Amino acid sequence: MPDYQTHEHDVLVVGAGGAGLRAAIEASRAGASVGLVCKSLLGKAHTVMAEGGIAAALGNVDDRDSWKVHFADTMRGGQYVNNWRMAELHAREAPDRVRELEAWGAMFDRTKDGRILQRNFGGHRYPRLAHVGDRTGLEMIRTLQDHGIHQGIDVHMECTITRLLKDGDRVVGAFGYERERGRFKLFRSRAVVLATGGVGRAFKITSNSWEYTGDGHTLAYDAGAELIDMEFVQFHPTGMVWPPSVRGILVTEGVRGEGGVLRNNQQRRFMFDDIPENYRAQTADDEEEGWRYTQGDKNARRPPELLTRDHVSRCIVRELKEGRGSPHGGVYLDISWIKDRIPNAAEHIKKKLPSMYHQFKQLADIDITREPMEVGPTTHYIMGGVRVDAETQMSNVPGLFAAGECAAGINGANRLGGNSLSDLLVFGKRAGEFAAAFARHETIGTIDDRQVDDAARQALEPFDRGTQGEGPYQVQYALQDMMQDLVGIVRNEPEMRRALDCLARLRERAASVGVGGHREYNPGWHAALDLHNLLTVSEAITRSAIARTESRGGHFREDHPDKDAAFSTVNIAVRRESDGGMAVSRAANPAMPDELKSIIEEMK
Secondary structure (H helix, E strand, O other), rough: OOOOEEEEEEEEEEEEOHHHHHHHHHHHHHOOOOOEEEOOOOOOHHHOOOOEEEEEOOOOOOOOOOOOHHHHHHHHHHOOOOHHHHHHHHHHHHHHHHHHHHHHHOOOEEEEOOOOOOOOOOOOOOOOEEEHHHOHHHHHHHHHHHHOOOOOOOEEEEEEEEEEEEOOOOEEEEEEEEEOOOOEEEEEEEEEOOOOOOOOHHOOOOOOOOOOOOOHHHHHHHOOOOOOOOOOOEEEEEEOOOOHHHOEEEOOOOHOOOOOOOEEOOOOOOHOOOOOOOHOOOEEHHHHHHHHHOOOOOOOOOOOOHHHHHHHHHHHHHHOOOOOOOOOOEEEOOOHHHHHHOOOOHHHHHOOOHHHHHHHHHHHHOOOOOOOOOEEEEEEOOOOEEEOOHHHHOOOOOOOOOOOOHHEOOOOOOOOOHHHHHHHHHHHHHHHHHHHHHHHHHOOOOOOOHHHHHHHHHHHHHHHHHHOOOOHHHHHHHHHHHHHHOOOOOHHHHHHHHHHHHHHHHHHHHOOOOOOOOOOHHHHHHHHHHHHHOOOHHHHHHHHHOOOOEEEEEOOOOOEEEHHHHOOOOOEEEEEEEOOOEEEEEOOOOEEEHHHHHHHHHOO
């Protein structure tokens, strides 16, 4: 084996977004030596794009809120296939994690009496999202980074991990390369925490940044970890649709939380046309009641624009299919209309939604204080990921932990807006804490040279093939088009079977992809290595979606449009077989204790 640059840590954290930073801080606080690997520069993680806020039942704006209401909202939003223990821990611990972030310097917006201000968001019964205008993720990363750099954490920036290394069944390290120079790196560790985010770059239209190529999902899967809920992909209802260069960029749910409404090309608020039965008692009867809710009237119920993201997305798709869309293939999201309700509306909008104002002004030449935005569904989040223990965040592979979007369980079939940021904090902390505890009782482990040599050989294969054949971007674009068209918002079995055939052909094409030049500053090489991850998560999504013959949350089957009770207590699981094939099975979801069932019944 060549003499690769080697780093040794008690805990190696892969990913430096909210979950990764919080895990690294907690592991370091527990006395572990910590290495933090980030694919881009520190502080540039996709978490900075989270805008609306952090969901936590602080009760600062509405004192009727509590962890019990938050728990019930999360379970209802997830269609009750969530891991109930993760949902409970999240609801109980999120307020402390937000207060902790405040103590570390986060500059939250404030109520008149100086407490953390909270706003309305889809699927939450009460105003629950602690926020910093519409730049909450940026403030969260800034705070965690500023706090974390004083904890003695070794940061490895612009480094991509391509394989986890094992000693028997246990994960004992990782192999990767520097993106700038292409030099290989070997990491030895007693525990590994994956916090790599999502898979959005498997689809054509996405709000996700370039890093979201399913790295953590695939690293875990290849190492023997089980993935669950991969069929549940969240399409955020409001992404930009015009101009084409910015299609998919997120428009925060905070616009609707502050009073924004959705209209079709007939200027009709179409969300009132379809309110799910299980949300009817919590939804406003008319526009007037919906407006009063957004302005803090505790006796009013939320407008239908603040129903769960999966439902709002499907309603938008219905309007498009029936010819009631906007000129560029979306619908209208209008916050400017509040000028009819409040004085100084323009300044109010700029204060509450500064990023949205500048985003549309600069990218689309639209002044959102004067005219509506054109929006449409965009691939935003995957509820599925590594199956982890609720308490410790460890996978079924010893020494391998996961947190944040690349882990699964808390969200079930659909994530509520704002739960993502509190998920990062709650389970990032737990992953770091228990990874450090695991590392205290383990040796550094032995890494077989053949594993490392094989990882290096695979990474260099695109150079061996040269530029005579197809390039990586053609394969990536073909994959994105196919997933968008055949495994998107509305699914059926014939199309998904076609998708599996397409994936098999794309794997053949990916195996012959070549790149030229050398390893320094070579984005084509990076794209070639991403293909394995993108193809793996795409197959997992497709096979899981075929296996779940019902519609639930973010998974809608037009050939099975109703829920099936047979799927109400199971998760769809995938794992890698010894021959490299993907096995799909049903995994039982543990029964919920009676005391938690009674909370859900009480909150209906």
